[in-house]
Amino acid sequence: MSLVQWLGFCRHAEQNFIYLASTWAPGQDLANPDQWSAPILLALKQAHQVLLTDFGCHEWSISGPASTSAVPQIEDSSPNPAAHAPQSASRNVVPPLTLLSLTLLYSTQTVDSNLDGNAKVPSVPAQRVITAHLMRLWPSHQYVLGDISLTRSEQTLGLQSSQRFKAYPADPNDTIFGLHFPTPATDSQVQADPSLKEKAWHLTWMPFAFLASLWPRRQPTRFTAD
Amino acid sequence: MATATANTLYSGLRVRINHKVATIAADSNKQGEVQVMEFGIPGYNDEVWDVSLVSDKIGSSTQHGLNGKLQLCDYLNVRARYKIGKFRRDYAAKDIAFAPAMLSVAGKIHLEFLRLLWVFADMQTVKYFNLVGEQEDIRNERFKRSRASTFSYNRNAIGLAVTYASAIRTHLSVHGTAHPTSAVSENQLLIEVPMSEIWMTFSATSSALHPES
Numbered sequence: 315m316s317l318v319q320w321l322g323f324c325r326h327a328e329q330n331f332i333y334l335a336s337t338w339a340p341g342q343d344l345a346n347p348d349q350w351s352a353p354i355l356l357a358l359k360q361a362h363q364v365l366l367t368d369f370g371c372h373e374w375s376i377s378g379p380a381s382t383s384a385v386p387q388i389e390d391s392s393p394n395p396a397a398h399a400p401q402s403a404s405r406n407v408v409p410p411l412t413l414l415s416l417t418l419l420y421s422t423q424t425v426d427s428n429l430d431g432n433a434k435v436p437s438v439p440a441q442r443v444i445t446a447h448l449m450r451l452w453p454s455h456q457y458v459l460g461d462i463s464l465t466r467s468e469q470t471l472g473l474q475s476s477q478r479f480k481a482y483p484a485d486p487n488d489t490i491f492g493l494h495f496p497t498p499a500t501d502s503q504v505q506a507d508p509s510l511k512e513k514a515w516h517l518t519w520m521p522f523a524f525l526a527s528l529w530p531r532r533q534p535t536r537f538t539a540d
Numbered sequence: 541m542a543t544a545t546a547n548t549l550y551s552g553l554r555v556r557i558n559h560k561v562a563t564i565a566a567d568s569n570k571q572g573e574v575q576v577m578e579f580g581i582p583g584y585n586d587e588v589w590d591v592s593l594v595s596d597k598i599g600s601s602t603q604h605g606l607n608g609k610l611q612l613c614d615y616l617n618v619r620a621r622y623k624i625g626k627f628r629r630d631y632a633a634k635d636i637a638f639a640p641a642m643l644s645v646a647g648k649i650h651l652e653f654l655r656l657l658w659v660f661a662d663m664q665t666v667k668y669f670n671l672v673g674e675q676e677d678i679r680n681e682r683f684k685r686s687r688a689s690t691f692s693y694n695r696n697a698i699g700l701a702v703t704y705a706s707a708i709r710t711h712l713s714v715h716g717t718a719h720p721t722s723a724v725s726e727n728q729l730l731i732e733v734p735m736s737e738i739w740m741t742f743s744a745t746s747s748a749l750h751p752e753s
Contacts (some may be wrong), residue, residue: 466610469610469612470646473610473644473647474646474647477648477649477654479651479654481655481658483651488652489651489652490581490584490587490638490639490652491581491639491652491659493581493582494655494658517651517654517655519648519654519695520699521646521647521648521699522647523692523695523699524695524696524697524699524700524703526696527693528700
């Protein structure tokens with residue numbers, strides 16, 4: 315929500331990378347969620363409400379105590395983004411960052427610098443914290459598994475798994491290459507010497523093993539270097 | 541097919557390729573897709589492969605409930621046994637060994653083809669050690685490591701070829717992708733396959749010869 319509102323604040327920007335409001339939601343006032351009518355924005359509002367009420371999320375709003383400095387403003391209409399390099403946070407200049415995530419990082423730093431010492435600073439939680447939170451909520455959503463068919467996925471995974479064969483078949487008539495592989499020990503021989511069982515040859519095939527050979531730094535040679 | 545053929549050539553063997561196999565030929569005049577001359581199997585002069593790219597899904601225009609479902613049986617082995625039953629005896633009468641070279645669209649391989657790749661790796665490594673004058677090292681640990689590396693290379697080449705063949709298979713126009721050598725009057729050529737022809741030849745030939753699989 316804050317992101318959408320922030321995009322609404324940027325609607326006057328003339329730089330292509332920041333002129334997003336009219337592209338994402340033409341005719342919508344992104345800064346005012348109460349007037350949103352586009353279905354995708356209404357869905358966002360609903361999801362936002364569920365996150366706040368059912369999942370206990372807390373929204374970090376850029377319209378809080380540091381909104382005036384956190385919300386980037388356009389200083390002039392020069393088309394050259396390099397001309398808007400931020401000299402300081404107080405100048406409220408849109409950072410010349412083409413990546414939105416980097417732009418948000420910039421605004422986060424700006425908010426941090428303007429909060430007093432007692433305020434809770436928004437930060438990205440550690441992955442273990444996110445996972446623990448999700449797992450606490452998971453029991454109430456386990457019914458979803460009943461609606462998902464994993465059979466097809468398991469079968470497809472089986473197709474992509476590795477194959478391992480005995481080089482010498484149980485029936486010598488199954489291959490014409492039997493002479494190239496050592497004959498496995500018989501059961502009586504294995505009983506006499508258990509180490510013979512481990513010496514049976516196996517051939518392995520992995521369907522996607524060739525991906526390793528596509529690594530660009532790999533030398534295109536068929537033989538070992540030694 | 542061309543990838544496996546290239547591996548054969550690296551092994552120092554002569555190879556005969558049939559890019560176009562007459563399906564209406566008499567049983568006494570069957571032609572394999574790849575024939576390796578003097579392969580070295582006791583009791584046989586040459587060795588013939590039949591290259592097949594088998595779909596992992598059931599294709600049935602009459603049973604809509606089955607169409608598109610994954611095959612759960614040992615379909616590669618079933619297909620290989622069908623090929624062996626169809627060709628092996630006729631080739632054996634000519635002192636030619638027959639082996640199916642089967643892969644599936646998803647990348648699974650039939651064991652006999654994997655054994656064949658290993659045999660090629662063994663031959664290639666022996667040839668390499670002979671070329672560099674290190675015959676005394678053959679079958680020692682260093683030889684085994686080199687053979688394992690070559691085997692890995694062969695498997696990767698086949699894996700990449702079957703992936704490419706499967707990817708373009710659905711868009712393949714048999715008439716529009718005739719192999720360049722088809723312009724030659726002879727369908728049966730004794731050639732050396734350049735590596736540049738590997739991918740297209742493998743896919744085009746497999747699809748053209750086995751449209752039902």
